[in-house]
Amino acid sequence: MADLEKLVEQLSALTVLEAAELVKKLEEKWGVSAAAPVAVAAVAAGAAPAAAAEPEEEKTEFDVIIKDAGPKKIEVIKVIRTLVNLSLTEAKALAETPGGKVLSAVGKEVAMDAKKKLEEAGAVVEVK
Numbered sequence: 001m002a003d004l005e006k007l008v009e010q011l012s013a014l015t016v017l018e019a020a021e022l023v024k025k026l027e028e029k030w031g032v033s034a035a036a037p038v039a040v041a042a043v044a045a046g047a048a049p050a051a052a053a054e055p056e057e058e059k060t061e062f063d064v065i066i067k068d069a070g071p072k073k074i075e076v077i078k079v080i081r082t083l084v085n086l087s088l089t090e091a092k093a094l095a096e097t098p099g100g101k102v103l104s105a106v107g108k109e110v111a112m113d114a115k116k117k118l119e120e121a122g123a124v125v126e127v128k
Contacts, residue, residue: 016083020110062111063128064103069095070122079121083114095123 014022026032064083069076073095080091080102094100102125103114111127118125 016110016113017085020106023107060107061105062103062108063101063105064111064114064118065126065128066095066100066102066118066123067098067126068124070124072122075121076118076123079117079123083117 011019011022066076066080073092077088077091077095080086080094081088083102084091086094094102102118103111106114115125115127
């Protein structure tokens with residue numbers, strides 16, 4: 001049996017992007033989805049079936065978009081470089097491009113973590 005403590009330590013050392021890639025690989029290997037199941041709304045008693053709305057699917061992929069690098073552009077560039085594997089020039093160009101996607105089609109936790117880090121560095125960020 002695997003040493004669970006060692007496995008926990010190894011997983012804790014993963015970057016956000018590495019963790020997202022691991023999730024995708026495990027989903028493919030095991031044929032499952034890590035997305036939370038969507039709850040189906042129950043039809044109210046006495047309501048006509050035609051009046052029942054289709055249940056909305058919960059969004060599972062998000063884009064992290066930089067709106068403004070803010071006053072501490074160098075800090076924002078450093079954070080961008082830690083989130084995605086870009087050269088200094090590419091990260092600078094992304095930080096200076098309003099509406100530029102830092103991350104695309106990532107999970108909610110990854111997107112929120114990236115947003116938090118970018119905002120702490122002084123950037124204005126939107127998650128869509």
